[in-house]
Amino acid sequence: MASRTKGTTTMEVGADGVAVITLVNPPVNSLSFDVLYSLKSNYEEALSRNDVKAIVVTGAKGKFSGGFDISGFGEIQKGTMKEPKVGYISIDILTDLLEAAKKPSVAAIDGLALGGGLELSMACHARISAPGAQLGLPELQLGVIPGFGGTQRLPRLVGLTKALEMILTSKPVKAEEGHSLGLIDAVVPPAELLNAARRWALDIAERRKPWVSSVLKTDKLPPLGEAREILKFAKDQTRRQAPNMKHPLMCLEAVEVGIVSGSRAGLEKEAQVGSEVINLDTTKGLIHVFFSQRGTTKVPGVTDRGLVPRKINKVAIIGGGLMGSGIATALILSNYSVILKEVNEKFLEAGIGRVKANLQSRVKKGKMSKEKFEKTMSLLKGSLDYESFRDVDMVIEAVIENISLKQQIFADLEKYCPQHCILASNTSTIDLNKIGERTKSQDRIIGAHFFSPAHVMPLLEIVRTNHTSAQVIVDLLDVGKKIRKTPVVVGNCTGFAVNRMFFPYTQAAMFLVEHGTDPYLIDKAVSKFGMPMGPFRLCDLVGFGVAIATATQFIENFPERTYKSMIIPLMQEDKRAGEATRKGFYLYDDRRKAKPDPEIKKYIDKARGVSGAKPDPKLEKLSEKEIIEMTFFPVVNEACRVFAEGIAVKAADLDIAGIFGMGFPPYRGGIMFWADSIGSKYIYSKLEEWSKAYGEFFKPCAFLAERGSKGAPLSAPLEQSRSRL
């Protein structure tokens, strides 16, 4: 709440005449309004005191600042906090008080200076950094724009092209690169940082070093004509890459005004745009994602018990196929020792070969040195038996989806692995209680569901049963974080969270096509909505074999709400099995470019013969909006079931699972957030209408019916008693 103090600054004036102002707001010294107002009053005092000649700004505990306090945006959006007058921070405080002061300021940067943190440092007259500090303007990633002068000062310090690259990609640079770009004046060891900054500040005050106001610099800016060309290119690229978001273009406008009309006009434009973007729906979605992503590691009853993750040194992986080798790659990349077990030499060699190829592709792209490649590969050992499992801390089984095979493996593991060893399965659908049926180790059995390719995809679905111990969950959460995945803890059921949400999505698409909607129109509408590709292009990519195997699991487990379409099996009979066979819903050329194929009409007609579906004049002429509703409302419906059953602890976890596991556009905030932005009443009424017209597949579940009939938000927490976890 606005009334609670969030952070402060402290000031100490040394005998040398330097006032050191320290930002204090753990854990990343974010710039809350309390910090910013405290900074202002420290400055006013320092500027008025006769014993202060110069000022150094730094951050407490080895971190300069992670930028503006992001929760402040949420509070402004909700109206629980009043935004200060437009331009108050960036113009009144940072430009007119700090940068225009008669006493120089130097930023002493350690750890990180991101967003508003870097912007504050750029308003200082020099920046000294410790090695390796991260410097960047990641605001666009959050749906906002650099609003503390970054759109004006960064181009003036590093040049327009580099500044646009940093702003548009949100990617930080290290201090060393910052130095060569002109963003940082000197890189010094951490122990010398504060003293070096003090000396630099005094040198400026005594005119031994230049007194540079970044906002007034022009030497790095290109001539106007060239600048316009660069900006036009950036705008065209942004329109193509982010067609559903307004804020990147608004940010470019602020940069342009500064170049065309001068930095003061630019600062004013930036302030105006910065205030406007806060209330965009895409901004609300992206800020929700920032906190929800960090919230997935907070599991009530598990992570609030003071358990400390145990150290995992050695991990064994059973099965060196696509998944097993991908998981092995992810682990060795984060310095875990890994044993890869296969059933014979040939498979083992192939598995190790896949890991090697995964790493070699990094070397080829220049992301990994040859030495690092050798060192990383040396962490991987192959095995054909369980003898080397005597000292492993965790095993991840990644064999084919065959229950009796998995049961045998887990029974063997219980014999060979130490008592403390975590027994994880990478199954994407099978009930973990069944897998562990032949063991007495239910408390250490857990699902570690990776997504293919496992070393690239960011999500790790951690599946716990009613028996899995809290310690084992905490351990796996820690491993997930160390291998840079976003872990989401879910309950045990067929398909867990992601596949359960995925299924109705493909099903709805099949339903529509059998009832007359053009598949390519569906793909187009879904891509425009923001998914990486449409459902038919995706089926081609994953291959029809996988699509049929998953569908079988769902038909068996949820027959009442499965729409049985024969389109895919019929195509597969004709050896059209997706991109790998160069023919699926699309035809593929040598460069894997997809082209619609009029022939698929034949399969649709045949499938209608089996299901009895007929083209429906209404469904033949759906608008893009209607296509989106008919494909995604069934997903919302299933997400509601998953939530109501307690498979997910909180709705925000489903948002993150959908974004990182299905490719749901983050700027829509995730499936439940998006649903609430539309309103449960509307979704409920639509599903009701369709279920009457088209059958059970669309029938709203009891949870959706209950909340939808009242118009209550779908993401509001469940009452405790109903949660299964």
Ligand SMILES: C[C@H](O)CC(=O)SCCNC(=O)CCNC(=O)[C@H](O)C(C)(C)COP(=O)(O)OP(=O)(O)OC[C@H]1O[C@@H](n2cnc3c(N)ncnc32)[C@H](O)[C@@H]1OP(=O)(O)O
């Ligand atoms: C007007 C201005 O131009 C606008 C801005 O400045 S917008 C802000 C720009 N800054 C950013 O985007 C940086 C966002 N933060 C990050 O990228 C990462 O948190 C980080 C690189 C700073 C640290 O990463 P890491 O060490 O992995 O820790 P991480 O778990 O992400 O964060 C630690 C805690 O700090 C919080 N935090 C991090 N940055 C924050 C920020 N700017 N505001 C508020 N809280 C923040 C996180 O929510 C998390 O809280 P929790 O422990 O309660 O979950």
